[in-house]
Amino acid sequence: MRRFWKKLTTAALLIGLITGIALPVMAAEGANDKSESINEKLGVPIVVYGDTLSNSQKQEVRKLLEVKDPDNTEEYNVTGQDIANYIDGDPNSRMYSSAKITREEKGKGLTINIVTLENITEVTSEMYANALLTAGVEDATVDVASPVKVSGHSALTGIYKAYDVQGAELDKERMQLADEELDVSTDLAKKEGMNQEKVSELMTEIKKAIAEQDPATKEEVEQIVKEQLDKLQISLSDQDRQMLTNLFEKMRDLNIDFDKVKNQLEDIASTVKNKIDELGLDPGFWEKVGNFFREIFQMIGNFIKGLFS
Structure with missing residues (x-):
């Protein structure tokens, strides 16, 4: 039993570590809350809702999306017709995924936050970043959310519309x-x-190679693709x-x-690696985590089963 509770406690700590859960920190006395401050230079955030x-x-x-005061944002709906206009998509598409775009100072780069990871089933933040570049x-800082499970493709159209309406x-x-x-x-x-x-790593590395080599022919592009596939052992x-x-x-x-966005490509490429390095994780970490939690759930199941036997 002691082993069970020790494992359970370790699991809770590990969950907190992985998901970034931290103990509450008190704000310094006199600190200003700038969350609702309007940026007079760059403008208010733009929120585009699935129609x-x-x-x-x-x-x-x-x-x-933490839109606390709609008066401090510009809000629009993105429709199936917008998908047809911007990316020649199906005008009858159902639009659920939504996005909030906060423009940043030049050189700040792209930050993509998928707020509802469980409901954006196919597109990762790195995929969004690559496509947006x-x-x-x-x-810009882009937050994406959906109240239902969707692939995540349609949020791109909302982002395009946000930029379009701003000129x-x-x-x-x-x-x-x-x-x-x-x-x-x-x-x-x-x-x-x-x-x-x-996949995100592959797409980013190909773009970086294109920025460095500036291919002049399709054959050179094909060679870059081959080199990156070989390098990543794909x-x-x-x-x-x-x-x-x-x-x-x-x-x-x-x-x-x-080449113009090479620094941002470097940021995308290093995001996952940096997180792993910061936590001191080895390449087989996620497999070990999966095995660990399977054992925990099995122990919990056996424990509950034992209560009724």
């Missing part, structure tokens, strides 16, 4: 290509031997390799300057 949301769901999303979005010109071809990139990323993440993190079918090559060849044709 399919019911009134109660919209209120739920408003809380999730492709579309031309820089220097920021995003090239439509780049927006469509960013959506295609997200489709490729989520498709690859479903392949055997791949996962979301590995095995893909000829069809998937061609899909990647075609995607990045389109980026080359559009003259997307990844």
Whole structure:
């Protein structure tokens, strides 16, 4: 029994460590709460709600995105027609995922926070960041939320609309290509031997290589894709390799300057690695965590079962 409670206590501490739960810290006396302060230079945050949301769901999303005072934000709805306009999508699409965009000072970079991780089932924060850089979005904090389980693709359209209504010109071809990139990323993440993190790493490393090598031909793009697949020890079918090559060849044709956002690409590439390094975790950590919790749940099940036997 003592072993059980020791394991359970360790599990609770580990959960807190992984999810970033910390003990409450008292604010210093006289500290100012700037959470509701209006940035007079960059403007108020923009919130774009999925048009399919019911009134109660919209209120739920408003809380999730920490919109405490709607008067201190600009609010819009994103519709199926917007998907058709921005990325040639289906105008009958149901829109649930929503986003809050807070513009940041130049050089700040992109920060993506998926507030409802359990409800954004296919797109990771790194995938969003990669796609947004492709579309031309820089220097912003973006929070994404949905009250129901969705893939997460439609939130991109809301972000594009937010920039459009503010007069920021995003090239439509780049927006469509960013959506295609997200489709490729989520498709690859479903392949055997791949996962979301590995796909994000691959896409980022290819972009970094393109920024460094500035390929002039499709053959050079194809060689970069091959080099990065080999470096990361990723095995893909000829069809998937061609899909990647075609995607990045389109980026080359559009003259997307990844060298301009190289620092942000470096940030994306190092995000997961930094977290692992900070915690002192070895490469097999997550497998060990999975085994650990399976043992804990088995012990809890046996304990409860024993109470009634």
